[in-house]
Amino acid sequence: MNGVTFHQLLQGITHVTPGSLVMIAAGCVLIYLAIAKDYEPLLLLPIGAGAILANLPLSPLTGEDGLLTILYDAGVANELFPLLIFVGIGAMTDFGPLLENPRLVLLGAAGQFGIFGTLLLALLLGFDLNEAASIGIIGAIDGPTSIYVSNLLAPHLLGPIAVTAYSYMSLVPIIQPPIMRLLTTRKERRVRMPYTQRTISRRTRVLFPLIVTLVVGTLVPMATPLIGMLMLGNLMKESGVVERLTKASTEEIANIVTLFLGLAVGSTMRADTFLRLDTLFILMLGVLAFGLDTAAGLLFAKFLNALSRGRFNPLLGAAGISAFPMAARVVQRMVQEEDFENFLLMHAMGANTAGQIGSVVAGGVLLALLGAG
Amino acid sequence: MATTYTLEVDGQRFTVDVVETGPERYRVTVNGRTLSVRLLPEGEVVPVAEAAQPETRAEAAERPAVAGAVTEVRAPIPGTIVSVEVQAGQVVKYGDTLLVLEAMKMKNLIRSPREGRIARVHVQPGQSVMHNDLLITFEG
Numbered sequence: 001m002n003g004v005t006f007h008q009l010l011q012g013i014t015h016v017t018p019g020s021l022v023m024i025a026a027g028c029v030l031i032y033l034a035i036a037k038d039y040e041p042l043l044l045l046p047i048g049a050g051a052i053l054a055n056l057p058l059s060p061l062t063g064e065d066g067l068l069t070i071l072y073d074a075g076v077a078n079e080l081f082p083l084l085i086f087v088g089i090g091a092m093t094d095f096g097p098l099l100e101n102p103r104l105v106l107l108g109a110a111g112q113f114g115i116f117g118t119l120l121l122a123l124l125l126g127f128d129l130n131e132a133a134s135i136g137i138i139g140a141i142d143g144p145t146s147i148y149v150s151n152l153l154a155p156h157l158l159g160p161i162a163v164t165a166y167s168y169m170s171l172v173p174i175i176q177p178p179i180m181r182l183l184t185t186r187k188e189r190r191v192r193m194p195y196t197q198r199t200i201s202r203r204t205r206v207l208f209p210l211i212v213t214l215v216v217g218t219l220v221p222m223a224t225p226l227i228g229m230l231m232l233g234n235l236m237k238e239s240g241v242v243e244r245l246t247k248a249s250t251e252e253i254a255n256i257v258t259l260f261l262g263l264a265v266g267s268t269m270r271a272d273t274f275l276r277l278d279t280l281f282i283l284m285l286g287v288l289a290f291g292l293d294t295a296a297g298l299l300f301a302k303f304l305n306a307l308s309r310g311r312f313n314p315l316l317g318a319a320g321i322s323a324f325p326m327a328a329r330v331v332q333r334m335v336q337e338e339d340f341e342n343f344l345l346m347h348a349m350g351a352n353t354a355g356q357i358g359s360v361v362a363g364g365v366l367l368a369l370l371g372a373g
Numbered sequence: 374m375a376t377t378y379t380l381e382v383d384g385q386r387f388t389v390d391v392v393e394t395g396p397e398r399y400r401v402t403v404n405g406r407t408l409s410v411r412l413l414p415e416g417e418v419v420p421v422a423e424a425a426q427p428e429t430r431a432e433a434a435e436r437p438a439v440a441g442a443v444t445e446v447r448a449p450i451p452g453t454i455v456s457v458e459v460q461a462g463q464v465v466k467y468g469d470t471l472l473v474l475e476a477m478k479m480k481n482l483i484r485s486p487r488e489g490r491i492a493r494v495h496v497q498p499g500q501s502v503m504h505n506d507l508l509i510t511f512e513g
Binding site for chain 1 (some may be wrong): 377386388390417449450451468476477478481482484486503504505
């Protein structure tokens with residue numbers, strides 16, 4: 001055996017770099033969070049695995065024809081995967097609580113303030129406008145929207161942004177409650193709101209996704225892909241005539257795409273692009289974006305409370321974000337802590353679905369403002 | 374069932390929730406503060422008990438002075454009954470879990486609004502309920 005073949009035999013070990021070891025460790029942390037802490041396991045486990053596989057020395061998976069490269073090119077670089085996920089989300093979402101109480105749509109708009117607040121802070125920290133907007137979109141608290149927008153505006157930040165968005169989404173029950181307690185009084189948290197039972201006709205349920213698509217698509221063309229796919233899924237669900245397609249969208253397609261998307265996003269966690277000060281800033285700005293969204297929603301809901309002379313529970317404002325259904329559950333849990341006979345779950349779900357629409361529209365508005373596309 | 378009134382006193386508005394808890398006894402919540410109130414024959418309203426500290430947990434302050442007129446528990450929101458934790462004849466305390474109602478994939482505890490003996494459980498696990506459906510009746 002001569003020196004050259006010996007060297008080739010050990011090339012895996014000789015190509016280990018400190019950076020790649022850090023990234024493999026980061027991948028292991030994500031897998032740990034998924035398995036031990038049950039944090040968004042469907043996403044964090046494949047993302048963690050993707051990160052490990054992409055950072056192993058000389059990994060053929062990230063070569064020209066490597067699986068991770070193929071997945072990235074096939075569905076992340078061209079936005080296909082997040083959009084397919086949106087079909088499934090639409091097919092799983094019940095907009096009934098929102099239709100029963102349409103004024104909740106205002107909370108879905110207020111909950112997007114964090115996007116713009118974070119954008120401004122990112123600019124102050126020296127990110128350029130496209131990068132700042134991509135970081136701000138973490139404030140949409142919506143994984144697919146974050147991937148969609150950041151890939152168009154600042155693809156080099158996609159890895160840190162997607163990882164931040166998905167990891168923090170599972171931290172909603174930890175990040176939101178202190179802010180909710182801080183910004184509301186006990187009296188406000190105890191406001192009871194009766195469940196307004198209004199029967200929503202099938203015609204309304206079917207027309208809703210069509211009308212939202214037409215209105216939002218016309219007003220904010222850049223939001224058409226996201227809102228169009230979300231509402232396509234919802235139309236299929238509510239029409240009740242394409243159960244096979246609905247089932248495929250919420251199960252087979254969503255599952256397959258989630259796996260592919262997770263691996264591809266994980267593969268963007270490369271030491272050279274990830275181990276930078278920027279990533280640390282993005283992690284910090286991300287938590288700030290969540291907090292700002294929550295605060296803005298709460299303050300707006302307090303305003304509605306004042307308008308209604310104390311008959312609107314301000315905690316509902318915290319549900320006007322996209323993290324569905326975590327935010328609504330957080331609200332209901334806190335309401336129950338204060339008064340176990342108070343059930344605001346349906347109102348909270350309405351605000352939460354409004355937040356989903358709001359974040360998609362906000363993403364479209366950002367893209368339009370920055371002239372992307 | 375609670376009845377809500379809005380009173381205006383000297384230009385200040387108060388939201389008042391009144392729940393009948395027994396013969397001539399009411400649980401009155403004024404802007405978040407809960408009082409147990411007994412109606413005297415003269416028609417004069419006298420607080421029987423008041424929450425010592427307004428910030429203590431609600432249950433202590435709200436516990437009715439006597440087991441009384443709340444005889445039913447109805448579904449606060451539509452959903453599916455996951456489990457029933459009590460049975461007819463069982464004595465429960467204020468705040469005890471009566472059943473678990475799953476709505477929008479979230480499990481909600483339905484807890485007892487009073488102490489007393491369960492007369493009848495009207496639902497069983499797996500059953501779907503609509504808003505305001507009768508779940509449980511109390512004796513007396």
